[in-house]
Amino acid sequence: MRKFLTALFASTTLASTGLMTLTPAIAADNAKPAEVRTPLNELGKDDPYLWMEEIEGTRALDWAKAQNARTLPVLQGDKRYADLEAKALAILNAKDRVPGVSFSGDGSLTNFWQDADHVRGLWRRTTLDSYRTAEPTWETILDIDALSKAENANWVFKGASCLPPDETRCLVTLSNGGKDAVTVREFDTTTKAFVPGGFVLPEGKQNYSWLDKDTLLVAREWKPGEMTKSGYAYVLKTLKRGESLDQAREVYRGQETDVSVSPYVLRDPDGKVMGVIAHRGVTFFESEHYLITAKGAARLPLPAKCSIQTFVNGRLIVLLEQDWPEQGLKTGDLFEYNIDPLTADALASLGDGKPVGAKPMLVFRPTARQSVESVTSTRDKLIVGLLDNVKGAALVFDLGNKGWTRRKLDLPANSSIGLGSASDKDDRLFVSVTGYLAPTTYWLADAATGKLEQVKASPARFDASTHVVEQFEAVSTDGTKIPYFVVRPKDVKYDGSAPTLLYAYGGFQVPMTPGYSGVMGKLWLERGGTYVVANIRGGGEFGPAWHEAGLKANRQKVYDDFFAVSEDLIARKITSPRRLGIMGGSNGGLLMGVALTQRPELYNAIVIQVPLFDMIRYSQIGAGASWVGEYGDPAIPSERAVIAKYDPYSNLKAGKKYPEVFIETSTKDDRVHPAHARKAAARLEALGYPVLYYENVDGGHAASANLAETARRQALEYVYLTRKLMD
Template sequence: MSLTPATAAEAGKAAEARTPLADLGKDDPYIWMEEIEGTRALDWAKAQNARSLPVLQGDPRYADLEAKALAILNAKDRVPGVSFAGDGSLRNFWQDADHVRGIWRRTTLDSYRTAEPAWETILDIDALSKAENANWVFKGASCLPPDDTRCLITLSNGGKDAVTVREFDTTTKSFVQGGFVLPEGKQNISWVDKDNLLVAREWEPGQVTKSGYAYVVKAWKRGAPLDSAKEVFRGTPDDVSASAYALTEPDGAVAAILANRGVSFFEAETYLLTDGGPVKLPFPLKHSVQGYVSGQMLVSLEQDWAEKGLKTGDLISFDLAALKADPAKAPPTLVLRPTARQSVESVTTTRNKLVVGLLDNVKGAAMVFTHGANGWTQAGLDLPANSSIGLGSGSEKDDRIFITVTGYLTPSTYWLADAATGKLEQVKASPARFDASTHVVEQFEATSSDGVKIPYFVVRPKGVKYDGSAPTLLYAYGGFQVSMTPAYSGVMGKLWLERGGTYVVANIRGGGEFGPAWHEAALKAGRQKAYDDFFAVSQDLIARKITSPRRLGIMGGSNGGLLMGVALTQRPELYNAIVVQVPLFDMIRYSQIGAGASWVGEYGDPTIPSERAVIAKYDPYSNLKAGQKYPEVFIETSTKDDRVHPAHARKAAARLEALGYPVLYYENVDGGHAASANLAETARRQALEYIYLTRRLMD
């Protein structure tokens, strides 16, 4: 086989002499912080909390901000989002002051339409935690179609990604005696039928990928011991993960069983699992199976498929019967090709329809596609313009689907759409949580270092004076093809906008606002483009005199936390406040910490010298230096975050302190990657963030 330029380049890198993983950063004086719950690390974190929290919570304004945040989060008049269940009910997970850990509950559509729906509790997580003396966080339920009465309940200890799974019966509202139970682990589980599951987990000690995820999938039969499960698919330890799942007809019949081999975070192989073994489907590595409807399997492409005449960003379909008969000969059908300023944001199905959430210049639309003898036909849903459109639960009984519509200043409205007729019904509207009458929303563009136009949204007071005095919070993410779209945040509005603040969201490269190519531009060697985009937006805000470095603060989490670290080390003169949330920070050792190995496809491999050289240029941890004009930063993380390890945040704070810089640090002992296991913890975290921003930007 001849190598394409891309594969030739990869082969060249593979030929480089790799640096042993264990040698990277081995002389780091803070490597002990990587022991996630080590006594020394936890003692350090508690001491940091004891030093930093009184500074922020001691501000006379803090208590009011926390109370307002908690009131919004616990509000009884919040609109509960619901999902269709096959038993005819609508289901919802709800948390408030009386249900701190939450309740899983149900109602009927007729009742949901009323001002005060009648809810029936299915499972009370607070009561379960008390009965079992456990710190359970509800991570969801996977229910067996078509009735959805048998469910696999996923429970996390304190918010970790590692979960336990138990079979639950919604008719009796109890765990199934002698039913399926899986002990704690990072695992993927899918129903085949009532008596059979597909399970990917750590079957033997150490049988996980370098990223810490399962790569062996087994079929487990009801009543049989877990260790008797039969292997049906195997990836390799160098993969990110492997999993398997069933495509089902509306009546619950299994149409096909597929396995996914995650070669990297963005590359995957899809296999049909047959009686004769796995059969690899001839898709490009960068693809995603999006669903199944009307006999058609939906696939999105994140790279060109030249021999088929298909482009990056295309949504295509395959006749499943033809694909099963001969994968090599089954022809793809183009469903939708977005323009350069569009992207397919989400895909869902009803009984007979395909519904696509489309972004057009970072504004939402919803399209309905119907498959017939002549292929796909399309129609639009007449939803409010200039909004974010979120596709919710689709019904397998008919063609209804729930859709949310929201904006920065517009509380979310909940719509019930009939995808077959186009009929729309607004069933709920969230109450306003802050006075939006004082602000307006605008969209601007900044020019990045390579001339690319970077859009950003500004939510500002109507009467703002363009003299650089507006306290401004800039937020961005810039990675993993995640789009930053307009969304209503009651807490941000109450704690920032209503108090005179300006809020900005930058749609920098690395995200998915304009499809896979927008993401691809900032991968690996192109990573600096995302940061240059962010600096361009920052400078544009200053050039327009919307704000000034004295009044400009920034915030980002996870990959966005890495962005904050780069901003701190590369352009500290632009900012007076930086909130670094659950960050990546030590990029030389990132692939050894937490689930970091799974992100090599995004950032590159530090063991490859040429890729490490790129990473080292922007790595915040090694680029922290003495004698710089760094603003006092606020760094926050969670002990229970087993995805982005808290060591990143810990080491960032420790090195800043060692270099003589002031730093505020907060480590929540629960909460997982969201850094908040319940609403009270969320309110505390948000109040800490906004009191910090108030002190740095408004005072």
């Protein structure tokens, strides 16, 4: 998605102080009477491990430390651990890694870099000419290691948002140990220092954007407890330079039951503000978009299930995630919404949600086996990253008198295509190309001419000559064909003896596409392993409909797809239950928990990373309330009945033949929350099962505050998998 939507309407500027608030109206409910909700304090009230939900409680941390003290000697004591960790760290810290870069408004290319000498990392810049050379010359903008030392802080760099068009004033985002809650501070890239008396937003889960050099749009916890039930902000205000937080002026207010509210500032390529949108996340997948003006907040006439992708040529480019029959549009379509006809005089009539002089127009309609994976824009061009049977392509769209025309960039086939940073100064953008056995290459594309220049190629990190990539299909219980990729040794014997690691996610419309992992290749493939990725429903491989098929009451289909792929691998005799292991994180960690409780006989190893696990209480833990659109609401009896059937935590039973699992989490994970992993391990132990558990103190949900931690975690995982599947 574009650096987007830095938010909408030039005719009425937000820089004035006369902004009004319009709280969204609630539609009349003509549906059948709602079920009586179960009080949240009744859900799981008898759970003996509720104390583990205190994220940094003394008792919970002491338990985690004891688990680490028991698990680490087992895995780190394996004679292969030191070698695997050293190899992982060498790859992660390699000086010849190709640094990904972003266009900056001052003409430079910026990059964030970590290695053995810069564990927390360097924010740095170079020129395009220098970047093209084998040894670019880098200028440090901000040294996070030095900053942490000087401030005696545990800073993790979470990026910087810079004010167009020059992008020399930036909002630097810093996290304590990797948490989602962040501190924001104004930084000047010309002086390479934080601005004295500049903007500072204290730690919190917050959404923000520049409006102009003296004004920010900020959604945060303005008063204690003024957050959604998901733990995010729902009140948007303007904050002017020199003002304290209590002086900020409210411009939009969502509701406590929302997921969150975010500001989006729309700008032309030269940085001129074309307006502001308040994005109201009603649920994780349903939203409303409000045009903020001096007259109030006017709702844009967009469907609930759609997402604004970018803003180019005066058009909002929107991805549709539901049918819109009134406009002749279908799920998965990419369409434009021309805001030009919406003049300042017409804004007052937008309050009823009806369009004024604007009609959506189709830009692109994917086929049944295609989906729009990503969208960005240069100064004048629209670029779409397309998945075609889970293989990538990049399309350039031109707007002419007869609408949009498209052409394809001539990039390598049968690869994953990643759209990188796009320039506002011209029509250039960076594109990455990768595959399971093909190291990532970086290309500079000119969307105006179609010219492509390969500017960088990542070195190979493992011997890929011994493996091949194949794509197969399994048939799920309802007859749906589920594609999956197999990366296997060329000489594999089809006798079920191949040690095989199966990975999947299956949720939130996230596609699993081919990608190069030097660490996985070195620690698994090069040692004779087979690697499999399943493209199960719930993901985004075939667009919103593929995701929709696994929502809420249909959740079991996601798990049936995964089991179908597992059984297909066994039926083809690529592997066997003795040699088949599985891995997944977050929503994929929930998938692992379901596999453990529903089909343990299929697997001999399960790596459960930062998981969801207690699905009866998930909406009360971490940011769980934001995901009821994906899983359903446990407080509603009928929805809880569906969840209870697959909930791993309550379905753990004594007397089953569960494999010894390896569960990982992070204390600093304030998104999913470590309580899920803690309670899973504790209940397994209480039922008499062996379990390996590791809780990393830092790292956040990604468990990757620094490269040393990442290498440690990966080495632990592959030692475990080696012991279970290769020995």
